[in-house]
Amino acid sequence: MTYLIPRDFVAQENARSLAQLQADYDALAGVLQRRGRDIEALTTQAGGFSVALPSWGVGTGGTRFARFPGQGEPRNVFEKIDDCATVHQLTRVTPGVSLHFPWDRTQDPRALREIANARGLHFDSVNSNTFQNAAGQPLSYKYGSLTAQDAAVRAQAIAHNIDCVELGNTLGSKGLTVWLGDGANFPGQHNLRGALERYLSSMREIYAALPSDWLIYIEHKLFEPAFYATTIADWGTSFACATELGPKAKCLVDLGHHAPNTNIEMIVARLAQFGKLGGFHFNDSKYGDDDLDSGSINPFQLFLVFNELRDGVARDGAAFNPTYMLDQSHNVTDPVESLMSSAIEVQRAYIQAALVDTDALAHHQQENDALMAAQTLKQAFRTDVGPILAMARVRAGGAADPVACYRASTYRDHKAKERPPVAGASGSGIV
Ligand code: PSV
Ligand code: MN
Numbered sequence: 001m002t003y004l005i006p007r008d009f010v011a012q013e014n015a016r017s018l019a020q021l022q023a024d025y026d027a028l029a030g031v032l033q034r035r036g037r038d039i040e041a042l043t044t045q046a047g048g049f050s051v052a053l054p055s056w057g058v059g060t061g062g063t064r065f066a067r068f069p070g071q072g073e074p075r076n077v078f079e080k081i082d083d084c085a086t087v088h089q090l091t092r093v094t095p096g097v098s099l100h101f102p103w104d105r106t107q108d109p110r111a112l113r114e115i116a117n118a119r120g121l122h123f124d125s126v127n128s129n130t131f132q133n134a135a136g137q138p139l140s141y142k143y144g145s146l147t148a149q150d151a152a153v154r155a156q157a158i159a160h161n162i163d164c165v166e167l168g169n170t171l172g173s174k175g176l177t178v179w180l181g182d183g184a185n186f187p188g189q190h191n192l193r194g195a196l197e198r199y200l201s202s203m204r205e206i207y208a209a210l211p212s213d214w215l216i217y218i219e220h221k222l223f224e225p226a227f228y229a230t231t232i233a234d235w236g237t238s239f240a241c242a243t244e245l246g247p248k249a250k251c252l253v254d255l256g257h258h259a260p261n262t263n264i265e266m267i268v269a270r271l272a273q274f275g276k277l278g279g280f281h282f283n284d285s286k287y288g289d290d291d292l293d294s295g296s297i298n299p300f301q302l303f304l305v306f307n308e309l310r311d312g313v314a315r316d317g318a319a320f321n322p323t324y325m326l327d328q329s330h331n332v333t334d335p336v337e338s339l340m341s342s343a344i345e346v347q348r349a350y351i352q353a354a355l356v357d358t359d360a361l362a363h364h365q366q367e368n369d370a371l372m373a374a375q376t377l378k379q380a381f382r383t384d385v386g387p388i389l390a391m392a393r394v395r396a397g398g399a400a401d402p403v404a405c406y407r408a409s410t411y412r413d414h415k416a417k418e419r420p421p422v423a424g425a426s427g428s429g430i431v
Helices: 007-034 039-047 077-091 109-118 151-171 192-208 235-245 264-273 299-319 335-354 358-366 370-382 386-395 402-409 411-418
Strands: 096-098 175-178 215-219 249-254 277-282 323-326
Touching: 007 039, 007 386, 007 402, 039 335, 039 386, 077 096, 077 109, 077 335, 077 402, 109 151, 151 175, 151 192, 175 192, 175 277, 192 215, 192 235, 215 235, 215 277, 235 249, 235 264, 249 264, 264 277, 264 299, 277 299, 299 335, 299 370, 323 335, 335 370, 335 386, 335 402, 358 370
Parallel strands: 175 215, 215 249, 249 277, 277 323
Antiparallel strands: none
16 A cells, blocks of 8 residues: 555644744745735745656656665656655645656556546646666667668657657647757767758657647757757757747757856746746756756756746746746655655745736836845845745645655655555666
């Protein structure tokens, strides 16, 4: 029998801190009222937020050097769903799960869908994988996949992506995210223009197989594993390809996929302006594609990204709805704890951005008052919106303090008993 955290347990844990939370909430309500803001409206807004979980994030990811798995990690997609459901149970902001094929392939996608739905989850975009060879696959991706010189390799990679679309369709997904490691490690290895031509020709075939209500997300990444010239290295290439492909193709911004100090919020603004901002993979980084927990290194950048997203909604309304996913690798933490805190960090940035005094900001911009414009953003960023997030969770049946509640539940100890390690099974699929 699979252990689930009992609902009553969450309520009991919440009861310990409810009076304190209410006091903090009331104090914050007063602060916001003086700024002309209604805390209840913000709490409702926080309750409407969601960010999808990466199925590959519930296991220890590891680095290229080693993987040090923790106890009780999921050994298959059904166990991953249990962990995702637990993250959602306590945070109430992660009802979507983004699957990755072939790591999450199952013989019975209908059963998987039913089980996930019964746990309050649905499937967000699916991800294809042509950056590794799948077991038993006839041709190798060593020299590329959708851009390979060999037409038969390209055909195999195209077929895999179309297979992901079909599987995703059965699961109720509405999007395919395509990231590939294709590129060159040496100058001269590729004809740079030829590689992109082959990419576009392959993507056109995948695009043609999309159901009418699906989107295809193009994920760029500066480098790794192609260390000289990655084919889809930047948002400009991604934008050009999405434009070439058509309206169902959009760009996906993974926060870790840029050179250090890149102004990511400006990329977000540009893609939003031209209608090609499809979605995000949230994570944080110090050096490269570090896949650290969202908001753990540069929460101000995350806030500034959400400030652009707020601006996008203000301009375009409901038509502006990029999809949000986490994409992280947890090496030294319990993945469930990292995912819970990361989802809340992303939600925090969303609510902080909602607090920006947009009239004041527009005024300072008009007056060329750079200092006060920056202060206006900082005032929103510095506001501790924690009580709003906690109250939204409690009202939705989640935990006031998800990590404390999770630890008190001894969920991981239960899983350690239920899930003895199986040789070759990896919770993350990455290593
Ligand atoms: C590549 O670094 C990436 O960000 C892509 O989204 C992959 O699908 C994911 O990581 C998993 O390895
Ligand atoms: Mn990613």
